[in-house]
Amino acid sequence: MTDRMVRQLRAAVDAGMEVGVVCPSGPVVDLLESWSIRHLPLRRAYPSPPVTGVSAVPELIRLFRKLEPGIVHTHGTWPGVPGSIAARVSGVPGIVHSDHEPGVASAGSVGRRTTTYALGRLAAACIDVELVDDLHRVARPARARVPSDRRVALPVGIDLERFRPQRTTVGIARARASLGLPPSAVVVGTVDGLVPSHELRKLLASTRARVPHLDVHVVTMDDGHPRDGHPGDWATRGAASSDARPVAPTELDAIVSVGRRQEREELYPGIDLFVLPAVGTRVPRTAMEAAACGLPVITVVPRGRATSIAAGNQWIAVPDPSVDGLSEAVADLANDPARRGTMGARSRAKAEAEFDDRPALRSMLDAYRRLPVDRRSTGRSR
DSSP states (O other): OOHHHHHHHHHHHHTTOOOEEEEOOOTHHHHHHHTTOEEEEOSSOOOSOHHHHGGGHHHHHHHHHHHOOSEEEEESHHHHHHHHHHHHHTTOSEEEEEEOSSSOOOOSOHHHHHHHHHHHHHHHHHOSEEEESOGGGTTOHHHHSSOGGGEEEOOOOBOTTTSOOOOOHHHHHHHHHHHTOOTTOEEEEEETTSSOHHHHHHHHHHHHHHOTTSOEEEEEEOOOOOOOSOTTHHHHHGGGOSOOSOOOHHHHHTEEEOTTOTTGGGTGGGOSEEEEOOOOSSOOHHHHHHHHTTOOEEEEOOTTOOOOTTGGGSSEEEOOOSHHHHHHHHHHHHTOHHHHHHHHHHHHHHHHHHOBSHHHHHHHHHHHHHSOOOTTOOOOBO
8 A cells, every 4th residue: 555545535534535445465454444444354365467456346346245335445557457346236326436547558469458447447436536646648538448537646645744844953863774874975875776786886886986085876666656657767868878898896785775764754764865857747756855855856857858856956967867967966966065955955845846745635635525426335445
């Protein structure tokens, strides 16, 4: 369960709705119960392609008919197909779906892809409202299968109260200890998975060569969300970089991966600057969090791609998508603490203006309230 889904659940509870979560048992159950959210165990998990995920439909139908929920809200393509179909068959008055991916995709034979596509079309016909992350896809019914008049833009945002500047002496020391990094290091954060590991090592080696007096380390963070950008966009074109020397073993030790740790807000104080090396139509959640925590952000704007990501000189935009081009910008900022402070303040201002998730949560609740829900039904299932 993603951070965003947790925030949406909490918003529904705070709005006075009775909320239940249908999912297999797991570590999130204790958190849900602490918020008075009912956990409805699912024996047959379906984080699998829709073709096989439909095997969960009979169990879901029995569950929905027993609970008689007013709204069923599904998330993602694979759970969304069986969840939406089962909700419609069960007579649930309102069905909402959050579209986190560009569309139903499936590998395999032609027959499998055809079946998957047909199931996607069937599920789309069951949905009353689709909440779409990407603003550019709201008015593309042919691609998304759900008519545009049933689609609501719900841009990704973050909790600005949870992620806020905390670069105190104590906060930095605690974060560095958690990351296993020395207090004197200059720490560069980045999004895990956007850059191949060998290119990340090249970036670190090139940066260290430019500022040999600094102890530079890299921390990679995974936000767990699919990305529609072009991973490795700058790195692929940077393959011809002049920095072709072998990577020393000490440089391998200087890259720390924290994966999908939930307490990321406690780690950002230990990071000095953040690098967003590939820009798609959406900013990764971890980059939003870093900006909200007051970290300066360096991003690559590939040639020919229009973007407003670095508008207003809030973030550093690097037009050169090579390892050398990015490492130069990283080294310059690593060597200038005063500029990092100024850029960090602008990052926070950008986060407050563009990354606040509260408007999206209000839009979600408004979408719920517009549904023709049977008022005799008191339950709410998600």
